[in-house]
Amino acid sequence: MAESLKLGVHGLLHELNTTLGTSYTQNIPSLSYLLSNCITQNYDFGTVYAQFRPFWHDLTAIEDSLYTGKKKDKDMQQRALVGNSIVDIKIPPQHVWDLYSNRVVPCWVIKNKQWPKPISHAWVDETDQNNVWMPINRYEWPVPIPKGANLDLIRIEMLNLGVEYTWLDVLxxxxxxxxxxxxxxxxxxLDVATIGYLYHVAEVVVWYLSGLGQPLSLxxxxxxxxxSWFRWAWTLQxxxxxxxxxGDTEDGPLHAKPIDGEGHYADKVLTRFYKQLHALDNISPDSYDIFDKITGLASCLESAKIPAYYENQSLEDAWTALVNTIIPWLRGDLFFLYPEPGNMGKKWRPSWDQVIKEPLPTKDSCEAWVGWNEKENEDWCEGYCIEKATVLGLNMGNMEDADRFGKLIIDIYGEKHIFKVTAEHYHPIPEGIYxxxxxxxTLERWVIGRRLPNDRLEKVSVLTLPNPKEREKLKNLQxxxxxxxxxx
Incomplete structure (x- = not known):
């Protein structure tokens, strides 16, 4: 028999009054009805407490808050997802962990729309974890936690940090x-694709770098x-x-002292740990679940909308969906900075297979713009175009020195105009007319390609016209x- 059914309306009200220091009676409009509904839903007292606690000291609008809040939240989620794209990434997660009641509750019960303070943690091998059924999430799903971890201790640690609501993925x-x-x-x-925004707006993120609930150790x-927490692309967001x-302990890594002024420690592992801690932008591209890379990138790349998450979607399709939704000047960077044509589907930007083998361009934005016509599935770029230009001297790749120097030759009525160009990459560019x-x-960065019918362009590579005087000379040719x- 459910706990609320055994207590009844009178018993539930008594427990709430005792816990929250009030003396409400069943004469308050709608209160008995709401408590009866909790009994019908087979809620235990913790769940009842979690739902009523935010509104308990102002019961004038409790029914509206509990019921219309749920509808508003559902409407917000439906508006956020249009087709296969999320047009509003600034939506809260669907569930949060109320640490006061120790229950997972819908996010809409949080009063004043405060955002929870999330937890980030390293995962462990399945052989090192248990799947535990627990009342915190009303036994809705088994919670995967490392062997030896205790959610009660995690809750205490979070409460000691002053946290009221948190978001923990497994819960x-x-x-x-x-x-x-x-x-x-x-x-x-929605949740997988947009959770990065929660971490972005959070006042603080709590890290368990050695595994959820585990003491920090190296x-x-x-x-x-x-x-390793540092090797999961998911942690980008x-x-x-x-x-x-x-998970700090008195003799843990956080209390180690460097042996010099350059950040070195007596233990090489500690030295590397602190270097990684201070250089989180250099998270390794190798991750256990490669799909996390794409979903993680979606929340890191600026975008007005991002693709929804589909577990069975192929990696290449997920990457394509992401590229279609990121802002146009980031698409421009892929076009003008990535040195090779795509090898799967689209030629103008790298495939996912290329992305995981070679880093995306890290130079400053080239301020180019590549648009996307969703209806026609057309990618386009308006730019300053030279229909016929000969490229020489860049047909040999060089792994040792990325910067290679060649020539761009333009023939105007038999007169050849020669410009010094640079390839800031090691990929060979066959000599020919492009x-x-x-x-x-500024005319500094160029894509060279093959002209196709109907104003189409097939990318071959990229190069740079580095000398401002040369660029001015090119402009003057008109x-x-x-x-x-x-x-x-």
Whole structure:
């Protein structure tokens, strides 16, 4: 028999009054009805307490808050997802962990729309974890936690940090194996794709770097493990503005002292740990679940909308969906800075296979713009175009020295104009005649490609015209035309 059923309305009200220091009676309008509904839902007292606590000291609008709040939240989620794209990433997660009541509750019960302070943690191998059924999430799904971890101790640590509501993936993101596993795909569409925004706006993120609820420790090989927190691309979106490292112990790594002024420690593993801690932008591209890379990138790249998450979607399709939604000047960087044509589908930007083998461009934005027509599925770039230009001297790649020097030759009525160009990469560019396009008035960065029918352009490579005087000379030739190019 459920706890609320045994207590009845009178017993539930008595427990709430005792816990919250009030003396309400059943004469308050709608209160008996709401408590009866909790009994019908088979809520235990912890769940009842979690739902009523935020509104208990102002019961005038409690019914409206509990019921219309749920509807408003559902409407917000439906508006956020349009087709396969999320047009509003600034939506709260669907569940949060109320640390006061020790229950997972819908996010809409949080009064004043405060954002929870999330937890980030390293995962462990399945052989080192247990799947535990527990009342915190009303036994909705088994919670995967490391062997030896205790959510009660994690809760105490978070409460000691002054946290009231938190978001923890294993508790707040529906897991497989539960009573309503069919809801996973629906909830993951939004939560997995947008959770990065929660970490972005959080006042503080709590890190468990050695595993959820585990004391922080380091030994040889930890930082190279597939399970290292630093090697999961997912953590790209979990860094946050301010962090607290949990699991600290008196003799733990956080209390080690450097042996010099250059950040070296007596233990090489400690030295590397602190270097990684201070250089989180250099998280390794190798991760256990490569799909996390794409979903993590979605929350790191600036975008007005991001693709929804579909577990069965191929890696290449997920990457394509992401590229279609990021802001146009980031697409421009992929076009003008990435040195090779795509090798799968689109030629104008790298495939996912290329992205994981060679880093994305890290130079400053070239301020180019590549648009996307969603209806026609057309990628386009308006730029300053030279229809015929000969490229020489860059046909030999050089792994040792990325910067290579060649020539761009333009023939105007038999007179050849020669410009010094640079390839800031090691990929060879076959000598030949190309169409060249630059999307910015500085004319510094160029894509060279093959002109196809119907104003289409097939990318071959990229090069740079580094000398401002050479660029001015090119402008004065007045041979460039501003052209709308459809990219294949």
């Amino acid at each position: 707040c993101l529906r897991q497989k194996g539960g009573k309503r596993e069919d809801l996973c795909a629906e909830e993951w569409q 030994k040889e090989g930890d930082l190279d493990s597939d399970w 979990e860094i946050g503005e301010d962090q607290i490292i949990a 169409t060249a396009i630059s999307a910015h008035t 041979i460039m035309t501003k052209t709308l190019n459809f990219l294949v």
